[in-house]
């Protein structure tokens with residue numbers, strides 16, 4: 001259970017050997033605990049202080065640099081201490097154990113950020129961006145998450161909500177006035193304001209695909225019959241011998257993955273077993289796994305090596321047909337829907353990458369504007385949009401039901417409030433924080 005006044009501690013750096021490691025102690029007992037462990041040190045806020053740290057038995061653990069962030073001017077808003085020791089997990093453990101013996105407890109995942117949220121240092125979107133920024137796998141992803149952390153998305157959504165509140169208050173006011181006194185132009189002007197808000201909301205929603213793609217990346221599954229060159233292609237992409245290549249059909253059985261950064265988007269290529277009918281028990285399992293992967297794919301690369309093949313399977317997602325081993329085929333007539341490559345020599349693979357970019361709209365990703373990045377953000381904004389549209393539709397009538405319009409607008413506002421964390425249900429909050437690492 002989380003307790004508002006508890007002092008908690010966690011490593012802020014990954015476990016393992018490193019130059020330094022940082023332990024964070026947050027809460028009202030932070031300074032007292034440090035004083036006990038350092039024989040009386042009282043660090044000045046925001047100043048690096050060199051001190052020896054001792055365990056419960058008075059034995060030296062390490063010489064450390066401590067930095068004290070006094071409440072409320074800290075990441076969490078509470079008193080927060082950062083202890084930098086030598087980067088050895090044994091030392092980190094000893095420090096954490098001693099801190100706990102002196103009255104702190106271990107932090108839960110994301111608890112530092114949860115404290116920052118509870119203390120009003122950041123809103124929920126920013127808290128979510130902390131986790132996303134840490135996990136960013138490309139410059140572009142880091143850029144959009146850092147923007148959200150800096151509040152640009154919150155700013156856009158707050159603006160939207162203020163505009164909604166503005167129209168909603170006019171409508172609520174009009175409810176108290178006799179219908180005969182309200183002019184038709186009033187409804188029209190409210191509706192036109194709502195339509196402007198609808199347009200802005202749609203623009204924000206449009207950023208989701210790209211935002212999600214930058215953060216989560218895309219899964220590209222390579223499939224086809226055995227021996228067509230699927231593994232040769234993933235090896236070419238990864239620049240290494242990741243997958244076994246041989247001229248024996250049915251070589252690949254396990255799933256082999258390689259991630260490549262394409263236009264800032266982490267693209268996970270997944271090589272799979274060649275699909276055909278077989279009695280081989282192990283190969284069958286491989287083929288089942290391959291089919292399952294295709295079910296989760298954002299894009300499928302269907303490879304074949306027989307130029308006379310003219311029937312191709314359909315997939316439940318975008319796919320690209322690739323005729324491999326172009327070095328072996330002479331005078332094959334070109335067809336715009338099929339890309340000819342040689343996975344062995346790399347011929348035309350650049351063109352294939354361009355085609356992947358084009359198919360997945362990777363070229364259009366702009367990192368200059370705030371982006372929605374998670375499903376629950378997209379759901380909340382879509383919900384707000386639906387309510388805005390319902391309100392606008394009601395206002396199209398000659399004498400609209402103003403109570404209903406007000407009701408829809410309140411819903412539109414509260415959907416956005418959920419995202420900002422003003423009225424978020426506990427399950428959404430817990431989900432966001434538990435996905436952060438311990439120490440963040």
Ligand SMILES: Nc1nc2c(ncn2[C@@H]2O[C@H](COP(=O)(O)OP(=O)(O)OP(=O)(O)O)[C@@H](O)[C@H]2O)c(=O)[nH]1
Nearest residue numbers: 226227228229230231232246250251252274343344
């Ligand atoms: N000439 C030529 N041979 C190729 C090319 N690409 C792959 N091959 C050869 O085709 C054979 C099969 O290649 P793999 O990459 O193992 O084929 P696969 O589709 O992964 O096969 P399975 O794992 O059995 O399904 C190997 O001998 C490769 O060297 C190419 O572009 N040109």
Ligand SMILES: [Mg+2]
Nearest residue numbers: 230231251252
């Ligand atoms: Mg293979």
